[in-house]
Amino acid sequence: MPPSVDMHIQNRCNYRADSFLLADFGSDVYAFLSHRNLSNNKISVLEPGCFENISSSLLVLKLNRNRLVVLPSKVFKLPQLQFLEMKRNKIKIVDSLTFKGMDSLRSLKMQRNGITKLMDGAFFGLNNIEELELEHNNLTEVNKGWLYGLRMLRVLRVSQNTVGIIRPDAWEFCQKLEELDLSFNHLTRLEETAFVGLGLLESLNLGENSISHLGEGVFSGLASLRTLDIRNNEISWAIEDSIGVFDGMKKLNTLVLNTSSLLCDCHMQWLGPWLTDSQFQQSVTAVCAHPASLLGRNVLSISPEEFVCDDFPKPHITTHPETSVALRGNNVTLSCVASSSSDSPMTTAWRKDGEVLYDAEVQNYARYQEGELIYTTVLHLLNVNFTDEGRYQCVVSNHFGSNYSNRAKLTVNELPSFLKTPMDLTIRTGTMARLECAAEGHPSPQIAWQKDGGTDFPAARERRMHVMPDDDIFFIANVKTEDMGVYSCTAQNAAGSLSANATLTVLETPSFMRPLEDRTVARGETAVLQCIAGGSPAPRLNWTKDDGPLVLTERHFFAAANQLLIIVDAGPPDAGKYTCIMSNTLGTERGHIYLSVSPSPNCDTGTGYDQDGWTTVGIVVIVVVCCVVGTSLVWVIVIYHMRRKSEDYSITNTDEMNLPADIPSYLSSQGTLSEPQEGYSNSEAGSHQQLMPPLSNGYVHKGTDGEQSSFEIL
Numbered sequence: 251m252p253p254s255v256d257m258h259i260q261n262r263c264n265y266r267a268d269s270f271l272l273a274d275f276g277s278d279v280y281a282f283l284s285h286r287n288l289s290n291n292k293i294s295v296l297e298p299g300c301f302e303n304i305s306s307s308l309l310v311l312k313l314n315r316n317r318l319v320v321l322p323s324k325v326f327k328l329p330q331l332q333f334l335e336m337k338r339n340k341i342k343i344v345d346s347l348t349f350k351g352m353d354s355l356r357s358l359k360m361q362r363n364g365i366t367k368l369m370d371g372a373f374f375g376l377n378n379i380e381e382l383e384l385e386h387n388n389l390t391e392v393n394k395g396w397l398y399g400l401r402m403l404r405v406l407r408v409s410q411n412t413v414g415i416i417r418p419d420a421w422e423f424c425q426k427l428e429e430l431d432l433s434f435n436h437l438t439r440l441e442e443t444a445f446v447g448l449g450l451l452e453s454l455n456l457g458e459n460s461i462s463h464l465g466e467g468v469f470s471g472l473a474s475l476r477t478l479d480i481r482n483n484e485i486s487w488a489i490e491d492s493i494g495v496f497d498g499m500k501k502l503n504t505l506v507l508n509t510s511s512l513l514c515d516c517h518m519q520w521l522g523p524w525l526t527d528s529q530f531q532q533s534v535t536a537v538c539a540h541p542a543s544l545l546g547r548n549v550l551s552i553s554p555e556e557f558v559c560d561d562f563p564k565p566h567i568t569t570h571p572e573t574s575v576a577l578r579g580n581n582v583t584l585s586c587v588a589s590s591s592s593d594s595p596m597t598t599a600w601r602k603d604g605e606v607l608y609d610a611e612v613q614n615y616a617r618y619q620e621g622e623l624i625y626t627t628v629l630h631l632l633n634v635n636f637t638d639e640g641r642y643q644c645v646v647s648n649h650f651g652s653n654y655s656n657r658a659k660l661t662v663n664e665l666p667s668f669l670k671t672p673m674d675l676t677i678r679t680g681t682m683a684r685l686e687c688a689a690e691g692h693p694s695p696q697i698a699w700q701k702d703g704g705t706d707f708p709a710a711r712e713r714r715m716h717v718m719p720d721d722d723i724f725f726i727a728n729v730k731t732e733d734m735g736v737y738s739c740t741a742q743n744a745a746g747s748l749s750a751n752a753t754l755t756v757l758e759t760p761s762f763m764r765p766l767e768d769r770t771v772a773r774g775e776t777a778v779l780q781c782i783a784g785g786s787p788a789p790r791l792n793w794t795k796d797d798g799p800l801v802l803t804e805r806h807f808f809a810a811a812n813q814l815l816i817i818v819d820a821g822p823p824d825a826g827k828y829t830c831i832m833s834n835t836l837g838t839e840r841g842h843i844y845l846s847v848s849p850s851p852n853c854d855t856g857t858g859y860d861q862d863g864w865t866t867v868g869i870v871v872i873v874v875v876c877c878v879v880g881t882s883l884v885w886v887i888v889i890y891h892m893r894r895k896s897e898d899y900s901i902t903n904t905d906e907m908n909l910p911a912d913i914p915s916y917l918s919s920q921g922t923l924s925e926p927q928e929g930y931s932n933s934e935a936g937s938h939q940q941l942m943p944p945l946s947n948g949y950v951h952k953g954t955d956g957e958q959s960s961f962e963i964l
Contacts, residue, residue, distance in 0.1 A: 283304055283307060283308065284307050284308060284309045284310065285308075285309065285310040285311075286304065286308055286310070286311050286312070287310075287312040288311070288312060288313050288316070289312045289313065289314035289315050289316070289335075290314070290315045290316075291315075291316050292316065292317055293313065293316040293317060293318060294316070294317040294318060294319065295318075295320075296318065296321070296322060296325045297325075298322060298324065298325055300325065301325070301326070301327065301328055302327065304328075305327055305328050305329065305330070306329075306330060307330065308328055308330060308331050309330060309331060309332050309333065310331070310332065310333045311328070311331055311333070311334050311335070312334075312335045313334075313335065313336045313339070314335050314336065314337040314338055314339075315337070315338045315339075316336075316338075316339050317339065317340060318336065318339040318340065318341055319339075319340045319341060319342070320341070320343075321341060321344065321345070321348045323345060323346075323347050323348055323350070324347075324350065324351065326348070326349055326351060326352050327351045328351070328352055328355075329351065329352070329353055329354060330354055331352055331354060331355055332354055332355060332356045332357070333355075333356065333357045334352070334355060334357070334358050334359070335359045336359070336360050336363070337359055337360065337361045337362055337363075338361070338362045338363070339363050340363065340364065341360065341363040341364070341365055342363070342364055342365060342366050342367070343365070343366065343367045343368075343369065344360075344365060344367070344368050344369060344372040344373075344396075345369050345372065346369045346370060346371040346372060346374065347371060347374055347375065348372060348373075349372075349373055349374075349375055349376050350374060350375030351375060352375060352376060353375070353376075353377055353378060354378060355376050355378065355379050356378060356379060356380050356381065357379070357380065357381040357382075357383075358373075358376065358379060358381070358382050358383070359381075359383040360383065360384055360387070361383055361384065361385045361386050361387070362385070362386040362387070363387055364387060364388055365384065365387040365388060365389060366387075366388045366389070366390075368389065368395075368396035369395075369396065370395035370396060370398060371395070371396075371398050371399065372396045373396065373397070373398075373399060373400055374398055374399040375399065376399065376400060377399070377401070377402065378402050379400060379402060379403055380402055380403060380404045380405065381403075381404065381405040382400070382403060382405070382406050382407070383405075383407045384406075384407065384408050384411070385407050385408065385409045385410045385411070385431075386409075386410040386411075387408075387410075387411050388411060388412055389408060389411040389412065389413055390411075390412050390413060390414060390415070391413060391414065391415040391416070391417065392408065392413060392415070392416045392417065392420045392432075393417040393420050394417065394419050394420050394421070394422045394423055397420065397421070397422075397423050397424050398423050399423060400423055400424050401423055401424070401425075401426065402426060403424050403426065403427055404426060404427060404428045404429065405427075405428065405429045406424070406427060406429070406430050406431070407429075407431040408431065408432055408435070409431045409432065409433040409434050409435070409455070410433075410434045410435075411434075411435055412435065412436050413432060413435040413436060413437060414435070414436040414437060414438065416432075416437070416440070416441070416444045416445075418441065418443035418444075418446065419443075419446075421445070421446065421447040421448050422447060424447075424448075425447045425448065425449070425450065426450055427448055427450065427451055428450060428451060428452045428453070429451075429452065429453040430448070430451060430453070430454050430455070431453075431455040432454075432455065432456055432459070433455045433456065433457040433458050433459070433479070434457070434458045434459070435458075435459055436459065436460065437456065437459040437460065437461050438459070438460045438461060438462060438463065438605075439461065439462065439463035439464075439465070439604040439605065440456075440461060440463065440464050440465055440468045441465040441468065441603075441604070442465035442466055442467055442468055443465070444465065444468055445468065445469070445471060445472060446471060447471075448471065448472060449471060449472070449473055449474060450474050451472055451474060451475055452474055452475060452476045452477065453475075453476065453477040454472070454475060454477070454478050454479070455477075455479040456478075456479060456480045456483070457479045457480060457481040457482055457483070457506065458481070458482045458483075459482075459483050460483065460484055461480065461483040461484065461485060462483070462484040462485070463601075463604035463605075464485075464495050465604070467497075467498070468495075469495065469496060469497075469498055469499055470497060470498035471498065472498065472499050473498065473499070473500060473501070474501055475499045475501060475502055476501050476502060476503050476504060477502075477503070477504040477506075478496075478499065478502060478504070478505050478506070479506040480505075480506065480507055481506045481507060481508050482508065485507065485509055496524070502528065503529075504530075504533060505525075505528070505530045505533055505534055506533050506534070507530075507533070507534045507535070507536065508534070508535040508536075509535070509536055509537065510535070510537035510539065511537075511539045512536055512537065512538050512539060512540075512549065513538070513539065513540045513541075513564055513650065513651035513652075514538035514540065514541070514544045514547075514549060514552060514556075514557055515540075515541070515557060515558065515559045515562075515564065516557050516558055516559035517557075517559070518549065518557055519554050519557040521536060521549050522536075522549040522550050522552060522554070523554070525549070525550060526550065531550055534550075535548070536548060536549045536550070537549075538552070539651075540563070540564065540650045540651055541563070541650070543556075544556065562589070562590060562591050563590060563591055563592035563594065563648070563649075563650040564590070564648065564650040564651040564652070564653060565588040565589070565590050565596055565625070565646040565647065565648055565651075565652070565653045566588060566589050566590065566653060567586065567587070567588050567644075567646065567653050567654070567655045567656075568587050568588065568589050569585065569586060569587035569626075570586065570655045570656040570658070571584040571585060571586050571629075571642055571643070571644060571655055571656070571658035572584070572658055573658045573659045573660070574658065574659075574660055574661075575660075575661045575662075575663060575744070576634050576660065576661070576662055576663070577662070577663055577664065577665065577745060578634065578635060578636065578662055578663065578664040578692065579633055579634070579635075580633075580634060581630065581631065581632050581633065581634070582630075582631040582634050582638075582660060583628060583629070583630055583631070584600075584628070584629040584631070584642055584644075584658060584660075585626065585627070585628045585629070586598070586626070586627050586628075586629075586644035586646070586655050587624065587625070587626045587627075588624075588625045588627075588644075588646040588653065589622045589623065589624050589625070590622065590623045590625070590648060590650075591621070591622060591623075592623070592648060592649070592650060593623055594648040594649040594650060595648060595649075596616070596623065596625045596646055596647065596648045597646070597647050597648070598612070598614060598625070598627040598644060598645065598646050598647075599644070599645045599647075600612060600627070600629045600642060600643070600644050600645075601642070601643045601644075601645060602638075602640045602641070602642055603640045603641055604643075607629075610629055610630075611629070611630040611631075611632065612627060612628065612629055612630070613627070613628045613630070614626065614627050614628075615627075615628075625646060627644055627646070629642065629644070631660070634660070634662050635662065636662050636664075636692055638660060638662055639660055639661060639662050640659075640660060641657040641658065641659050641660075642657065642658050642659075642660060643655050643656070643657045643658070661744075662692065663691070663692055663693065663743065663744050663745035664690075664691045664692040664743075664745060665691060665743075665745045665746045665748065666689045666690070666691035666695040666741035666742065666743055666745070666746065666747065666748045667689060667690055667691060667748070668687070668688070668689050668741065668748065668750055669688040669689060669690055669722075670686045670687055670688040670722055671686075671687065671739070671750040671752075672685040672686060672687050672724075672737060672739050672750055672751070672752035673685075673686075673752055674752050674753045674754075674755070675752065675753075675754050675755070676755040676756075676757060677729055677754070677755070677756060677757065678729075678756070678757050678758070678836075679729055679730055679731060679756055679757070679758045679786075680728055680729065681728075681729055682725060682726065682727050682728070682729065683725070683726040683729050683733065683754055684723055684724070684725055685699075685723070685724040685737055685739070685752055685754070686722050686723050686724070687699075687722060687724065687739035687741075687750065688722035689741030689748065691741065691743045691745060692743070692745070693743050693744060694743065695741040695742055695743040695747075695748075696741070696742055696743065697722075697739060697740070697741055698739075698740045698742065699717065699724055699737060699738065699739055699740075700737070700738040700740065701735050701736070701737055701738075702735045702736055703736075703738070708730070708732045708733060709726045709727075709729075709730075709733055714726055714727045714728050715727075724737070724739075726754075729754075729756055730756065731756050731758055731786050733754060733756055734754055734755060734756045734786070735753070735754060736751050736752070736753050736754075737751065737752050737753075737754055738750070738751050739751075739752075755786075756786055757786055757787070757835070757836055758784070758785050758786040758836070759785060759834075759836040759837045759839070760783060760784070760785035760789040760832040760833060760834055760836070760837060760838065760839040761783075761784045761785060761839060762781070762782065762783065762784070762839065762841055763782040763783065763784045764780065764782045766780075766781065766830065766841040766842065766843050767780070767843065768843055768844040768845070768846070769843065769844075769845050769846070770845075770846040770847075770848060771820050771845070771846075771847055771848070772847070772848050772849075772850050773820065773821055773822065773847055773848065773849055773850045774819055774820070774821075774850055775819075775820055776816060776817065776818050776819070776820065777816070777817040777820045777824065777845055777847075778814060778815070778816050778817075779793075779814070779815040779816075779817075779828055779830075779843050779845065780813065780814055781793075781812075781813050781814075781815070781830035781832070781841060781843070782813055783813060783830075783832040785832070785834050785836070786834070787834050787835065788811075788834070789832035789833055789834040789839075790812075790832065790833055790834070791811065791812035791813060791830060791831070791832050792812070792830075792831045792832075793812070793815055793828060793829065793830060793831070794828070794829040794831065795826055795827070795828055795829075796826045796827050797827070797829065800828075805817055805818040805819055805820075806818075815828065817845075820845075820847050821847060822847050824845060824847055825845055825846055825847045826844070826845060827842055827843075827844055828842070828843045828844075828845060829841070829842050829843075830842075830843065
């Protein structure tokens with residue numbers, strides 16, 4: 251029995267390898283078959299395991315012209331198979347992983363099945379496939395989903411389908427492709443990204459489509475391309491609109507192009523010389539339709555001097571639409587102005603990303619000015635959304651041809667709005683603070699944090715702060731009291747910014763900032779007891795003596811929010827145990843200070859003490875008298891100087907003068923100075939009026955002429 255077998259199973263719908271072949275040929279012969287041709291039968295179902303007995307030897311399998319509708323997954327467990335043909339069946343959908351287990355397959359042909367859908371990963375597992383033929387089906391797009399895993403693919407033929415879209419990243423997994431056939435499809439436009447990644451492509455067939463738009467630089471990445479077929483497309487507009495459209499294909503040696511509707515004006519001067527320099531005279535047919543003097547002539551036969559723009563019967567764009575940025579929900583207006591020396595009626599069309607906007611709201615105006623027809627077209631975009639983003643272009647046409655405006659990019663932004671806002675947080679020290687902030691907008695806003703209006707975070711310096719770029723949560727580990735403050739979350743994008751604040755309050759149990767120290771003072775000295783408290787909120791302080799209430803006298807004073815207890819002229823009754831009690835919402839802490847009062851070293855006898863006391867009283871009296879006399883002398887001098895200055899600045903000749911309100915008066919009966927509040931004077935109504943602040947060692951005096959002078963107190 252030869253290793254190649256052709257089988258015609260006219261009366262069977264199911265194919266089961268163990269149902270008849272073993273009986274006919276024997277298992278030994280069956281196991282060594284390398285070629286199996288099951289074409290021209292009525293096979294409609296492939297049962298699981300139907301190829302199991304020949305899986306180790308089968309190299310070629312043909313299932314053409316059968317009635318297969320569904321290909322079960324894992325039915326092709328043929329690790330040695332290299333060529334598989336399933337032409338002219340009725341397969342409509344190819345599911346994911348259908349061909350997994352065929353690691354050696356090099357060629358797969360599935361023409362004329364009517365395939366409408368290739369699921370993602372439909373050919374996954376064909377790690378060594380080099381040729382895939384899918385002609386004469388009903389595929390509508392090329393995308394990376396069904397091309398996933400075909401890293402060794404070199405030839406792809408998808409002609410005679412209904413492909414209208416090539417996705418931007420379609421070739422991500424097929425970058426070794428050398429031949430691509432997309433002829434006889436429904437392509438109308440080729441975006442800039444249509445062939446990204448095909449740097450090794452040598453042959454590209456785009457013939458017999460309806461391509462009228464070529465994206466800028468669409469062929470620029472095809473550095474290895476040798477053959478390009480773009481025959482029978484509406485390519486004339488694209489060539490006129492895209493000077494240098496064929497740049498980048500340095501190895502191109504065959505160009506198949508035919509068009510007979512070119513407008514051969516000064517903008518087409520480049521085409522003839524480029525075709526000649528590239529030696530494409532034999533494969534290219536490029537015939538002029540306008541102007542009348544060049545009608546029917548091949549661009550290769552026209553000298554550069556004949557491509558002129560003396561008149562412009564073809565519309566000439568004078569005002570192009572402008573790139574703009576709009577907020578979502580606003581209205582946008584794009585305008586385009588064209589002129590023509592011909593009175594041929596003009597028509598306009600607006601395109602978005604190369605596609606005609608048929609239902610757009612457009613206003614057109616025509617007028618004559620100095621023998622020219624001026625045509626204005628205005629596109630109104632109402633309540634714009636993100637789907638309106640793109641590149642807009644107006645196309646103005648008349649009997650002599652069409653012209654294209656520059657592409658104006660419309661960007662639609664949306665102000666940030668918060669999805670999550672940080673909330674006020676109260677937390678104990680040593681725990682973790684968690685603040686959430688998330689926002690949406692277009693483009694996606696960036697989130698930034700501030701503390702008390704700045705970027706100085708104590709937690710950041712100590713590496714206790716954690717902010718993940720793609721997370722909504724701001725963490726502070728091991729919280730300390732210095733982390734307290736107002737935290738601001740700012741969401742910002744190109745449209746604007748938005749902020750939200752949250753207050754972080756850190757609670758800390760009361761504690762002693764300094765150790766409590768016992769004090770010993772001599773009798774008659776001043777005793778200062780310190781109890782420096784810490785905690786959040788700030789604790790309240792109370793004092794007790796000998797575990798009882800502290801009896802306050804005129805000798806007891808408190809300072810620094812009760813943190814200092816001052817006892818003047820300490821005596822033996824003041825000695826004892828003083829307890830500092832501090833408390834806040836988290837608890838209470840107590841500490842003790844023992845005060846000892848020792849006898850004065852100069853207190854040997856009572857008589858001596860009385861004598862020393864009278865001596866001290868005498869000294870005090872003398873000092874007070876001296877102070878009163880000295881103060882009186884000073885004020886006499888002050889009043890004298892004030893009268894002198896008043897006379898110098900007075901408008902009248904009166905010798906009288908009133909003492910300004912900001913000069914303190916001397917009360918001789920009391921021996922004191924009455925000092926008003928600094929910088930203020932009392933008006934008749936009792937309100938406070940702010941004056942100039944006092945100078946160092948003096949006061950400000952305003953003369954009757956409004957000028958200010960100062961004097962020193964001597």
